[in-house]
Amino acid sequence: MRIRPAGLALFAGMAIVLSACSSSSTGNAASPSATPPPDPCAGVTAGKAHTAPTDWSKAKIGVVTDIGTLNDKNFNEYSFKGAEDGATALGAAAPQSVVPKDQSDYKKDIQTYVDQGYDIITTVGFNLATPTTCFAKANPGIWFVGVDQSPICVTPQGAPDTTFACKGDAKTLIPNYVSLAFQEDQAGYLAGIVAASLSKSGEIGAIGGTTLCAPCVRYIQGYTLGAQSVNPNIKVTPAYVTRDFSAKAFQDQAGGKAFAENYLTTNPKVDVLFQVAGLTGNGVLDAACAKNIYGIGVDVDQYLSYPAADKCIVTSAEKKLQKEVSDALKAIGGGTAVAGDNTFNAKNDAIGVSDFHDKASLITADTKAKLAAAFAAMKAGTLTTCPTDCGVGPK
């Protein structure tokens, strides 16, 4: 077998291209779609006619995470823990989990649960919004719980709306789809207050996974506003690891560390760094620790979830994923589940900043008062925590 040089070069070029764009971005709310794909639900088939069980202790519960890994010490892992708690509360067997390898696996993985007659299928991450909508519509007897998939955008027929007109009412059209949305900007706002209070240089940073991740962008937008509420002259420099959905965005810790080191070298005055990039972001925290500046974790209390960076984690902008996923499962079992968009924010105590642990002495009474005041104002609904282009990343 002879391989010609041209063939080898072609192969190498292909390898580069493949690794560069190992995933394409389809069906996400933040990306402008030039030509809408013909049918976002292509290939979705309904399982056998399924009715919700009367005895929920026999329920079969499945979890589909986003691409990459279940054990990210972060978003996927704690959403799954929520499903575990929910299953325990229902008396059901421990939930199964499946981790898609890439975006083309989403439908296949959900279909597997559907075909096996699962009763509750939890899908984690905004990327899964479209497939979850399709399957929920096709299988009215199965409950679907989506994390970070709001707003559910459907046509008046209940199909995913690729034009983002969102004319349909998901709550009545797909009454078996419970979507859990968090107001990340509020958590980011509180983190911004902490960051600005700690910063001596007047420059703080934030690193997000991808500009296409609306929750990430909301965190950082809130963070900026929160920091400015403490120090109007503060310089907040956000950066995003990538602008697509490749593995670099959320699953490349080594890449995240190199990115953050680069960032901290070119922005040498930054002395507090907020990570909003999942597992990639754990590398961001590594870089912050290595440079002896403060890091702020995301989604869960990363002081507990990622102890390797305890040296520098001050706090984490938290959304109570575990509790809300668990509560959603319990509500389904109890017959009180609310379909459609369920928004969680300060009003239902579902966001906040984590405990300061061994950094508690750094947080002054003044900062604590500001945090409490901001949280109270969020509860009252009088505080703006996100600009008008909320969730829209930089181009």
Next chain:
Amino acid sequence: MDQLITALYSIPLLGLVFQMAGYLIAIVPPISPIILRSATPIAFGALCGVMCERSGVVNIGIEGTMLASAFTGWVVGVALAPTLGTPATELFGLTPALVIALIAAIGVALAISALHAWLSISVRADQIISGTIINIAAFGVTGYLNSIIAKSSPTSAGAFSAFQPPTALTDLPVVGWLIGMFFAQGPISMSLIVFVIALQILLFRSRWGLRTRAVGEHPKAAETVGIDVILVRYRNVIAGGLFAGLAGASLAMEATNSFQAGMTAGRGFIALAAMIVGRWTPVGSLLAALLFSSFLAIGQALSFAPPSGQLGDVLSSLPSQLYDALPYIVTIIILAGVVGRTRPPAADGQPYEREAAT
């Protein structure tokens, strides 16, 4: 001086080039250690490729070998950390657990390379298929084992820490940043340059190198002068595993202190491209890997510390996705244009069959 720079910068069009040069001169030295660090796994992977292909065996299983050794390094570290985890030395943060984990990582890479050698040399299987099997199997097996082990959120053995060269040296004018680039590194990255130079000399100036190249170019001729083709190929492919092992270990034990499924993220394939761009030579491979990671880092720097002035205006009008694509575009351009016609070893990818004695 400042006046001269201002004058140069204000020349239409050409001024932009000067501004870009000025920007690069300002930005590259401080980030150069990061560039070498991200080039390390790619360059080591490419060295593995050079070892194999120079003796006539194509190895596209580098990605999988790296992944398996990254996993092994992490998991052995996790297992040993409670008993052998302390205390870390001042230099490089070495612990017995880390050192044993590194040896285990290399061991696994050697074993996988031996499998590839057996399949492609003795069994004479299609070498591309053999490599592909390694990639797929490594991804699946490590991902599965990781999902079991990581459930208990074990404490990792930590990571090798970077050496801090004295600031008196790194602050030297002109050459100081190069000292920082090559010495402000952990042990694996620091050893890269040593391996590259040693391999370059061995490959082109030693008896082993001559035999390796002879076997890769014309195994039949090599056999007639008494070189054992099979033995040379086995030895090289297995020894190449050392580099793939170091590449994997650098990801899980130096760049990070953890493992996650698919953490190599295509670096093993980029390593193959680096090997080709570097024309199957160790030094060329290193330069290609550095080129790739330089443009990655410069693309990032352009997006979060954009240059000011005219150049900044021009760059900010470009779509920012272009920065992400920059390293890949540059590699393709260089592969297609500057390197020109690359010539792999003539017997690359061909199984060798001894002629039956008559």
